[in-house]
Amino acid sequence: MPRRRGTGRGRLPLRVRLVAGFAAAMLVVLTGAGAFVYLRVRYALDLRLDEDLAAQSAQLTAAARAGTPPAVAVRSGPGEYWQLLDATNRVLAASPGLPPGSLLAPDQLDRALRRPVRADRGTLLPISARPLRLYVVPLRPGARPAAGQPAVTVAAVRRDQRDEALRELIGQLTLANLAALAVASLVGYRLAGAALAPVERYRAEAARIAAGATGVRLAVPGTDDEVARLGRTLNDMLAAQEAVLARERQFISDASHELRTPLTLLSTELELALRRPRSTGELERTIRHAAADTADLIALAEALLAVGAPPVPTDTAPPVDLAALLTDLVERYRTSTGPDGLHCRAEPALTVPGEASGLGRAVTNLLDNAHRHGGPPVTVTASRVGGLARITVHDEGPGMPPSFVPHAAERFRRADTSRTSPGAGLGLSLVEATVRAHRGELRICSGGVHHRVDPRFDVPCDHPAQGTSITLLLPTAHP
Template sequence: MPRRRRWGTRWGRLPLRVRLVAGFAAAMLVVLTGAGAFVYLRVRYALDLRLDQDLTTQSAQLTDAARAGTPLPTAARTGPGEYWQLLDTTNHVLAASPGLPAGSLLTPEQLHRALRQPVRADRGTLLPISPRPLRLYAVPVQPGAAPAAGQPAVTVAAVRRDQRDEALRELIGQLALANLAALAVASLVGYRLARATLAPVERYRSEAARIAAGATGVRLAVPATDDEVARLGRTLNDMLTAQDAALDRERQFINDASHELRTPLTLLATELELALRRPRTTTELEQTVRNAAADTADLIALADALLTVGTQPDQDATAPTVDLTALLTDLVERYRTSTGADTLGCRAEPSLTVRGDATRLGRAVTNLIDNATRYGAPPITITADQVDALVRISVHDTGTGMDPAFLPHAAERFRRADTARTSPGTGLGLPIVDAIVRAHHGELRICSASAHHRVNPKFDVPCEHPPHGTTVTVLLPAARP
């Protein structure tokens, strides 16, 4: 594994608050280092400017005396810590102030440049500490001329840098201590802030662990603030509420499915048991087999209905285009032919198209017609039109309608109104329609006796239907050209 990947893996294993503090400390270190460097450079510039001014004054005196031929020991008055040298073109010292070691203060390269133009240079280092640090200023005696060997060529003014270097070293130490103290305080504050900020997240994790262990009805303790962590807690509480509601629905579904399956299974077992209690004639056995086949067919139909409700894949933009006008017209004609119903009407605008599965959409409309025929009263009217970017399909009957209190439960699985319990059915007709409509990104509405219920609100389209009877409306996105 590459070294960078191993380092990234180790970094990722550190606690989040440690990584936050490390990143914060690194950023602070960069900022403090930059600020310290700026202060150091400004102070050094100010100190060097003062030294350069002194050197310029001293060098002017030396150069004027050298050009006039005046003896430098007489003309150059030096104070404490000030020195001078007079050099020829071979870097030989012609004259020098007392207190300097033997030899030129300039290197051959510095002398070569000083013969053409003034040169400023430093002798000795700030760190480590030099025994005799000097600031030099070399000026040619006759710029542009080529003096003969042994003749004055360059004057060198020098001044001790002890105080300047000491001040800079003390400044570096103070900046280092101040930056380390500021970094330590900032890291401590950052750590406490990160720990306080992530404390609710840790509580959320603990509560989530309890929920994963099987605890129910648990909700997170969310502070009364509006920061990101509080919003996360509220969102998680909403998710837990939705999860509990879904779990309750699934439990109710299992109970209802068990109840619905128990009846045909009990009838089937009872008929078979009675047929085996005593010898039966051929006619009786045939009747028993027919009854068992009918019960088996009911079980198959119930299983198919449950499968339809639970497995409805979402349709996407690549789904084929369905001509709803032709689909509705064909369904109504076939329904009339198979049932002989002459009270079924259809009014559909031409060229209504959606994207989806024609078979499933046809089943949804067929279920709505079956419900209207079984529980409503004729005449039954199917209308289809386009509203903005939606296709609206409505199935209306003129029956007494549903109880307004039952409307919110009409599309729930195995839920049946009290007036419909004595008629055949499993209570899966509208749930199947709802599942198909949701898979096609649509909306289902149930309106009865002036009461309105939107099963899955999605579109801001007003309801339009007669005031009496029951109207079930399906809104689907129209296919784009």
């Protein structure tokens, strides 16, 4: 079965890939350094040969131009040779020890008739039987003498020692580079292992957490390198996840408790109604009580669904006219509930991106809280402060206990003075979820205590000192 691309299977371990990349870079560096050393040594050896060839060629050329036989004028040492060639590449004279025939190829002769030419005969690798270095000088540059007339002089010297030195240098450089590459790869492998050891420990701890372990934290070294910062970030993430998990477990426990009470009452009323025959009036009262309990269950279920619903994205949401929304909302609330002293003051042309229904439910929950637990007058205000819209619901009631204010937005949290009133303690939780979805900030101020839920904006509070004020700070819509 063919392996799918992009799955990551079959890839080498990270340590091996790091060492492979390091070794490849070292190989390039060592090869470049070896090539530089080789070229410098070869240049120095060739320069020495060229000096010897220049001295020998000067004697040979002077003798040829003077008409003196080269064998008389040129003093050749061991491994030094010469030839006198005409324009057809025929040998007119040569030093002893050379094989018959010209040392030059036809194209080399053509170039030598115009200017001096340096050339090599034989290869470094594989080893040649007679490696020579040549220096060819024209007797009359630019002219082409007739056949049988001296045209160029060829000075030659054997390269055996030079080639042997270069071959030995190549061998030593190869061995030295391979040894350096092996040592560097081994050191790189150990260093990569030491650098990745904390990551492997993190992986082992993560496996324990995935297997169900709780309260586990990564052992972070006291350094300030990348691995240590990664460990601290992962520990912060684990702490945040455990906090979220604890809140969700508490939410499930509280929801189960809140659902159990009306369900138990409903079941008890129905069982009592079925124990003996009942009159029409008694059955009607039982059905009314059951309907009331059912309505409480529906309201609680809707509140739970609203709390657990994912936040509505506001990036592409249309702008909401807060003045129109709040004015209409307060008028309908006043008509349906009829509270005394309900006022609304909203700045015109104030818009925020978001969901009108969600913002309406949030403000309605705040009005319900002010109506149930606060006292008149209740004032709803909306104004612009900087680049934010500030919505405040204020009542003149007795306020919340100071110790309860920091916990007021938690799910199912109710003050002791409010446990006899209707509700499940989810109102401010729904408001906080709505504000968070709109990238805003919720503030709860009561009895001189100011609590900021997930503070985001550096905006001072602006409300009366008495009573309770719930403030929503929301980013405004750009024109």
